[in-house]
Amino acid sequence: MLNRLYTLTFFPLLLLFLAPAVNLKAQQSETQLNYINRFKDIAVQEMERTGIPASIKLAQGLLESNAGQSVLARRANNHFGIKCGSDWQGDSFYREDDDYDANGQLIKSCFRSYKNSDASFIAHSEFLRDPRKAFRYGFLFRLDPMDYRNWAYGLKQAGYATNPAYPESLISLIERYQLFLYDNATAVDIDTPSDIVASGILDNNDVRYVVVTKGESLEDIAKRVDVSVRNLISYNEKITSSQQEIAEGERVYLQPKRNGYRGKEKYHTVATGETMFNISQEYAVKLNKLYKRNRMSQGEEPRVNEKIKLRGCKVKDAPKLRSEEDEFLNPESSAPLLPNGELDMEEPDEDTSQPSTPTRPVTPPPVIVQPEAPNNGGNRPDVPIIIVDPNRPPAPAPQPTKPTTTQPPVVSPTPTNPSPAPTTNPTNNPNGTPVYHTVVAGETLYGISRRYNITVDQLKSLNGLTENTIQAGMQLRVK
CATH class of the missing domain: 1.10.530.10 (Lysozyme)
Known part of the structure; x- marks a missing residue:
């Protein structure tokens, strides 16, 4: 009887003590x-x-x-729990932790305080x-x-x-x-303008920025992010007026850019069509600091494939520059252009006349390789593939005394009855020949799609991609 009474008394008390613990664990x-x-x-x-x-x-x-x-x-x-340290110049927060003075007394420690988590x-x-x-x-x-x-x-x-x-x-x-x-998992590709990405405040090199949406003015952006128009103008080198139109997809920084890049890259290789401002925007580094660090004057632009230093002391030798007589000056491509502005990838006709002496390097033709299955699987192409590689160095200038016709190197054995090599360009491809682009460091699906005048969705569909992340060295079909 006593045991039964004890049991009836004990278990309700036990449940009374256990219930808060279970609720706390759930919370x-x-x-x-x-x-x-x-x-x-x-x-x-x-x-x-x-x-x-x-x-x-x-x-x-x-x-x-x-x-x-x-x-x-x-x-x-x-x-x-990151503490201030000797080089911290931002806001601070003090509280007791594990720091002691010379007398062994516990003192308040200095912790870094951030604007957001x-x-x-x-x-x-x-x-x-x-x-x-x-x-x-x-x-x-x-x-x-x-x-x-x-x-x-x-x-x-x-x-x-x-x-x-x-x-x-x-x-x-x-x-x-x-x-x-x-x-x-894969992060959102913040270089691809979309309704989701463009509506939020993003971060690059510890600097906040937004992506401009269609029809958005500088005043609209200022209201959206609660930053004055005056400050937006001071933070962005190419914005000089509140009435200035800003292209859709452009970055507008909400804070001053950094003096140097804090990421893992120390140098940036200049891609076709890139300017110093483009590089400044991509890495959130002040444009004047980039010029100074690379021993360049304001307004000068580097040649394709030159290295631009992103952080640290000045370079010993400035990069080679574009000039008015330099074919690299064209902001769209280092290859010849058609009258409509598209790339001219046609093979030059054989010229039996005495060639003139070239004064600068010429761009080599694209590499033609035999069909093979794409990286993402699928059917084998029926025609050769042309790969446009923006990193290929210029071919050596031909000797003036020996007229020659440069032929594209054939990687695979030539078929028994070879047909004329197909010719195409990134935006005009009448024969349906697959065109591939070799990804270089820093490129995005959005940038490549704009270069070849297609949409990101079309680019992903051509390559069977389900994500927006790409890596240097990948070959993407663009036509």
């Missing part, structure tokens, strides 16, 4: 899921930009900010990639980006955290919420 899980949903996109973007696994960044943010509930996260937008995620990447810390964290970037376990233990080995259970805590969060799935 914590929901808070963490909301945190993951909020920051998964910036984590994936930073993974693509810097190589830090999205799963690791999300787990670190969850752990170190208590899923965004910590004082630092709420009041300073600092999700990773996304800036904290970007700063975390730059903290790990800081060249001055390469001796500590450099080996992490040689690990497999899909190996979150080794990354977790590598952070502990590098001295990132003093907690001996830090790796296990990260791994537990990653596996509990399957954060490793984000290591296979």
Whole structure:
């Protein structure tokens, strides 16, 4: 009887104590899921930009900010506990942590304060990639980006955290919420104007910007982002008036650009049609700083394939420049142009007359290769493929005493009864010959589509692409 009375008394009390714990666990899980949903996109973007696994960044943010509930996260937008350091010039937030004065008394530590939480995620990447810390964290970037376990233990080995259970805590969060799935994800291609992307504030080189939508004026942008027109003009070199029309898809920066690029690239290779302003926009680096760093004067433009330094001290030798007599001056292409402005890819007729002495390099014809299945599968083409490679160096100038006709190199054996090689250009292709473009570093689907006068959707359809991410060296069919 006593045992029964004890049981009837004990279990209601036990349930009374357990109920709050169960509710608390459910609330914590929901808070963490909301945190993951909020920051998964910036984590994936930073993974693509810097190589830090999205799963690791999300787990670190969850752990170190208590899923965004910590004082630092709420009041300073600092999700990773990054302290000020001697070179920090931004806003600061002070609170007690683990710093002591000369007398051993606990004092308040200085933590960095960010304008928004996304800036904290970007700063975390730059903290790990800081060249001055390469001796500590450099080996992490040689690990497999899909190996979150080794990354977790590598952070502990590098001295990132003093907690001996830090790796296990990260791994537990990653596996509990399957954060490793984000290591296979792809970020939104912010260079492709779309209704979704163009409506938001984006980030490049720690500088905020927006993509101009169709018919949007500078005053419209100012109202949308709550930045004065005067400031927008001061932040963007090519905008000089509030009444100036801005093309759809252009970037308008909402903050001053940086003096140098903070990403992994140190140099940019000039592509066909690129200007110093284009490069300044792409990397969010001040145009005057680019000119000064590369020992160029305002208004000068570099030749195609020249290297433009993006950060650090000045170059020893300035890049070679375009000139009024230089065929590279044409902003559309280094190849000859038709009267309508399209690329002239026709083979020149054989000329038996005495050739004139060339004064500058000529652009070689495109490479003709035999049919092969595209990278994305599908049927084998029935005709040869012409590949337009923007990185091919100019052919050597022919000797004036020996007239020759340059023939395109044939990669595969010539068929028994070869037919005349098809000729085409990126925008005029009457014979239906497939035309391929070799992707160079920094190019996007949007930029390539504009160059060949097709849409991004058509470009993706031609190549069986389901995502907007492309890599240097890929061959994309453009016609």
